[in-house]
Amino acid sequence: MSNHLGNKMEFIDKKTIKLDKIPTLLDEFVIDFTKILQKHAKYVIVSGYVSILFGRSRATEDIDIIVEKMSKNKFYNFYSDLQKNGYWCVNIESKDEILRMLLDGFAVRLAKKRNIIPNVEFKFVKNSVEKHAIKTNLDVIMPIGKIKISNIELQIAYKEKILKSDKDLEDAKHLEMVFKDKINNRLLEKYRKMLE
């Protein structure tokens, strides 16, 4: 949808949102990271950044990304690609240890070299909700690139029913209001019940 002042975010099909925003530094960081990641694995961005992407008036130190499990070789190729592009792991040094942590279900933090923040809190998928988030992802197309995010209904329900902090409840409210004409209310209720 557009008027003389510019475009408004819109679903251009069931799985794709077009967003004509002026990118923040966080958006640029996320695009830079996911351009590398998407060459190696399926992923989905979840939690706070999803609300910030669609306008929440706050920043965050970390971007939560869930990634399908990778084999040793696949992960080493990905990590080598990251290093070539100026990234490092903030909390662990060796790539063997990083992979072991990921396979044990822990998250690792990846940032641009010499920086701690912003960082990507990177973890392998480990439960059915996270698998579902990857499977039902949305594409968001911005002028600076394309990213994959969790579907909006799941994000709202997860923040309301699982995370529940003041910040998360505000994020959920923001998404619910911004997408109030676009969300599938039946699906949202289903997720709310499922996560209760």
Place this chain on the structure above:
Amino acid sequence: MNQWFDKARNRKERMEFVELWAEYVRTHPDKNWSKQQKVIVDSQLKSLITPNKKVD
């Protein structure tokens, strides 16, 4: 309620602002709200970023 700070009231006021801003985002072109958001997000992020010791 704390004598100096009413947490419940603060929470309610914060949520009212979240709703007001979300309605603005919903009803205005992306470039309009994102220009304003960029000021907040970039400045918060810049204030958080501290250079780490050199890593090679």
